[in-house]
Amino acid sequence: RKEVEQDPGPFNVPEGATVAFNCTYSNSASQSFFWYRQDCRKEPKLLMSVYSSGNEDGRFTAQLNRASQYISLLIRDSKLSDSATYLCAVNSGKIYGGSQGNLIFGKGTKLSVKP
């Protein structure tokens, strides 16, 4: 099993739709979880952190399921501007001098929102 896995998509949805992405991770010791957005030919940008209790930012909701080792991102009322690739990131859980190790990124899920 790869360390971090995502469905590559593409997800093609109409404007206004609700879409959800999942990301599974293999290391149960992982402590930090994130969703990034990457536009075509641009750098990844942090969309939101994922907390144990779940968190919401406007139309975006992120959740963590430690028992099943996955994180999810829900986008409600999709906009054309949400079209991008969404990357999940999970820290490796390895302990180096007390730190939690590096972030490992999924390969991304491509979302295309159509009019």
Added chain:
Amino acid sequence: NAGVTQTPKFQVLKTGQSMTLQCAQDMNHNSMYWYRQDPGMGLRLIYYSASEGTTDKGEVPNGYNVSRLNKREFSLRLESAAPSQTSVYFCASSRNQGGNYGYTFGSGTRLTVV
């Protein structure tokens, strides 16, 4: 607030040439990283520097060297470029290695080796 600045943005090299990619951050972050991104492969870690004065290999270090010049700057050097090193290179930084606050990426360098 510049964040993470990478230079150059584009580069074309001939096989066997060398070059250094520069990266600087102004966020007082301790940790810095170099990734490459290829279609279908996602982001792959080349080298990282958990703190000033330390560097370590990532997933794909062969053919590269790095220097953490000071807390702000982390450079990536290709000694003898190969076509397989054609890629988009991203530098990133974080407050600490665990990335509790996530990573901030530079805008990338598109490198083509012919």
